[in-house]
Amino acid sequence: MSRTPPAPEAAGPAGAFRPAPGWCAPEVAQELPGLRLLAAEAQVRRGGSLTGDSPPDIRERLRELSNRMRGATAVAVRRQPVPAAYRVFFRHIGLDPDAVRTPMEAAVLERMLRGGFLSGGLLADVLLVALLDTGVPVWALDAESVEGSLGIRPSGERERLGRSREAPELPGGRLVVADGSAPLAVLFGGLAPGHEPVANTRRLTLFAVQVAGVPELYAEEALWNCRAALELP
Amino acid sequence: MSPSEQLTIDRGAPVIAGVAVGTEAGERGARRSLRAQVARLERELCAIVADGFPHIGAGSPAWASTGPSLLGLEQLEQLRDQLAGRVQDMRRRAQERAEHELRAQELLERMKLEPGRYKFVRLPVTELGQRGCGVWEVRPRFGLIGMLAGWWELKLSSGCPLARGSRASATPATAPARGMPAVR
Numbered sequence: 532m533s534r535t536p537p538a539p540e541a542a543g544p545a546g547a548f549r550p551a552p553g554w555c556a557p558e559v560a561q562e563l564p565g566l567r568l569l570a571a572e573a574q575v576r577r578g579g580s581l582t583g584d585s586p587p588d589i590r591e592r593l594r595e596l597s598n599r600m601r602g603a604t605a606v607a608v609r610r611q612p613v614p615a616a617y618r619v620f621f622r623h624i625g626l627d628p629d630a631v632r633t634p635m636e637a638a639v640l641e642r643m644l645r646g647g648f649l650s651g652g653l654l655a656d657v658l659l660v661a662l663l664d665t666g667v668p669v670w671a672l673d674a675e676s677v678e679g680s681l682g683i684r685p686s687g688e689r690e691r692l693g694r695s696r697e698a699p700e701l702p703g704g705r706l707v708v709a710d711g712s713a714p715l716a717v718l719f720g721g722l723a724p725g726h727e728p729v730a731n732t733r734r735l736t737l738f739a740v741q742v743a744g745v746p747e748l749y750a751e752e753a754l755w756n757c758r759a760a761l762e763l764p
Numbered sequence: 765m766s767p768s769e770q771l772t773i774d775r776g777a778p779v780i781a782g783v784a785v786g787t788e789a790g791e792r793g794a795r796r797s798l799r800a801q802v803a804r805l806e807r808e809l810c811a812i813v814a815d816g817f818p819h820i821g822a823g824s825p826a827w828a829s830t831g832p833s834l835l836g837l838e839q840l841e842q843l844r845d846q847l848a849g850r851v852q853d854m855r856r857r858a859q860e861r862a863e864h865e866l867r868a869q870e871l872l873e874r875m876k877l878e879p880g881r882y883k884f885v886r887l888p889v890t891e892l893g894q895r896g897c898g899v900w901e902v903r904p905r906f907g908l909i910g911m912l913a914g915w916w917e918l919k920l921s922s923g924c925p926l927a928r929g930s931r932a933s934a935t936p937a938t939a940p941a942r943g944m945p946a947v948r
Contacts, residue, residue, distance in 0.1 A: 562795065562834050606817040609810045618810065619803045622843065624832040628806075629822050685834060706832040718832040 548755045553738065554682030559706065563623060565743025568708065569750050570681045572674055573735045573758040580730035582652040589656050589760065596663050597647035605639045613666030616744030624706060624718070634668035634719070654728060654735075657760045667739050667753035670708075672715055674734040676726045679711030681738055686714055693723025708738065735761070791837055798840040805847040812854040819861050819893075820854065865893040875902055879916040889920075897924035 553568030560566070575581060585593075608614050609628075617633040632640060638659060642648050648663070650656050654671055661669050676694070686705040691698035694713050701707065707714035716722045718740065728735055737757050741750040813822050835843065868891040875882045879902045887900040899921045904910030910917075 558834065561792070603817075606814055610814045615807065615810060619806050622802050622806050622847070623799050623835070625830065625835050625839065625843070626832055702831065704833045706834070720832065 548751065548758075550739075550751055550754045551680065553680060553708075556682070556684035559683055559685065563620075563743070565741075565745075566620070566683065567741040567747075567750070568681055568683050568738055569741060569747075569754060570736060570738040571754045571758055573671075573737050573761045575733045575735065575761050576764045577653060577761060579653065581654040581728055581732055582730045585650050585653045585656040589653070589660065590650055592660050593648040593650060593656060596660065597642060600639055600642055600648075600663070602643060605636075605643050608635060608639050611666065613745050613749060616742050617666075617668075619744065620742035621719070626719070631719075634662055635666050638662055654761075657757050660760065661753040661756040664756060665749045665753040667741065667745060667750045668719070669737055669739045669753050669757050670716060670722065671728050671757070672722065672726050672736045672738070673728045673732050674736040675732075677710050677715065677736045678713075681708055681710055681715070681736070683707070683718060683740075684709055690714060692717065693725050695723070695725030697724050699724075708740075795835075795837055795840055798837070798844050801844050802840065802847060805844070805851050808851050809847065809854060812851070812858050816854075816858050816861060819890075820857050861893075865891065868892050872900055875900065875918050879918050880914060883916060898922070 548571075550569040550571040553570050555566060555568070577586065579586075584590075609618060614633060614635040617635065618628040621628040621631065621633055628636065638648070648659060651659070658669050658671065661667070683706060686692075686701040686703060686707045688703040690701050690703075690713075692701050692707070692714050698713075701714060701717075706718040708716040708718060714723065715726050737754050739750045739753050741747060809822075813820060868887060871882075871885075872887055872892065875885060875887065882902045883904075885902050889896050889898040889900070900918060901921065902916055902918050905915040905917045909915075
C-alpha cells in the first residue's frame with residue numbers, strides 16, 4: 532500500500548516522531564480508561580491554501596482509497612478492530628453510532644453516497660486520508676489560537692465553546708477537547724468557531740483521540756501521516 | 765428487589781465517610797461492569813449486521829443521543845437494556861433468515877431432483893444467502909418442444925447485467941470490432 536511521501540524532517544525511524552500526550556480530567560480518566568488525546572504541531576509547507584485544491588499526489592491517494600472501499604467494505608468496516616473500538620466508545624459516552632456515525636463509518640458512508648472520496652480541500656483531504664489509512668480520526672486547530680496543552684474534560688455549566696464572541700454555550704458535563712482556558716471542540720464533534728484553520732493558516736495543532744482497543748501506534752501514525760503530508764514542500 | 769434496583773444508589777443520601785468510599789467504589793465497579801456488557805452487546809450487534817447484510821439492517825437507533833458525556837449508572841443500565849433488546853430482536857431476525865435460506869436450499873435440491881414437478885419455478889440466489897443476480901429456474905429444454913415432451917431442466921441465469929450495458933452497446937461506435945459496422 533503506497534503512502535503519502537513523508538517530509539524529509541518527518542522521515543526516519545518510526546520512533547523519531549513522538550506526539551505530545553494530552554491530559555485527561557481525573558473523572559474522565561477514571562471512567563473511560565484507555566481514552567487518550569495525542570497532539571502534534573505541523574507547519575504547512577505545501578503551497579496554496581488549506582481549503583483550496585489538493586495537489587495531485589493527494590488526489591491520487593483519494594482515488595486509490597475510493598477504489599479500495601466498496602459497498603461490502605462499508606458494512607464490514609464496523610467489525611474491524613479499530614472502527615469497532617470507536618463504536619463501543621461512542622456507546623460508552625452516550626452516542627448511538629447508528630445515529631451519530633463514527634468518523635470512519637461516516638467517511639465510508641459518504642464515499643458510498645457520492646461515488647468516491649471527493650476532494651474537500653487540502654487539509655480536509657489530508658485528514659481524510661489519515662483516517663482511512665489508520666481508522667483513527669484527526670482534527671486540526673489553528674495553532675495560534677491554542678493556549679497550552681490540549682486535553683479532555685467535561686464542560687462546566689454555562690461554559691462556552693471557544694473564546695470568540697459567537698462561541699455557543701455548552702450544556703454542563705459535555706465532553707470536550709480543551710486547552711488551558713477554554714473548550715476548543717466537542718469530543719468527536721465540531722470545532723469551536725474562530726479556532727478552525729483558515730485558508731492561509733500555516734501552523735496547525737493536530738490532535739487524535741485514541742480510545743480503548745486502539746493501539747497507540749495507529750494514533751501516532753495518523754498524526755504522522757497528516758504532518759508528513761502537510762509539511763511536504 | 766430487581767438487579768437494577770440493587771445497583772441504583774441514592775447519591776443524595778447522607779452516608780458515613782467510610783461507607784461512602786465503599787459505595788462509590790462499588791458504583792464505579794458497577795459502571796465498569798455495565799460498560800463491559802455494552803461493549804459485548806455492541807460487538808454482537810455488529811457481527812449480526814455484518815453477517816446478515818443485506819438482509820438484516822442495523823435498524824433504527826435505540827438511544828436518543830444528546831452529546832458526548834460521562835454516563836451515570838442509571839443511564840448505563842438503560843443503555844444496556846436497550847442494546848440487549850435490540851440484540852435479541854436481531855438474533856431473532858437472523859434466525860428467521862437462516863431458516864428461510866435453509867428452506868430455499870431444500871427447494872433447490874428438490875428442483876434439481878425433480879424439475880418436472882417445479883415447472884417455471886424461479887429461485888433467486890439471494891434467497892439462498894448468496895450474492896449476485898443469478899436466478900435458478902426450471903425451464904423446458906428446447907423451448908416449446910421440451911414443454912410438449914415434458915423435458916424440463918434447471919438452469920442458472922448468467923448473473924448481473926453488465927455495468928456498461930450489453931456488449932453490443934458497450935462497443936465504441938468509432939471502433940467497430942472485426943470489420944463489423946458500428947452499432948448506433
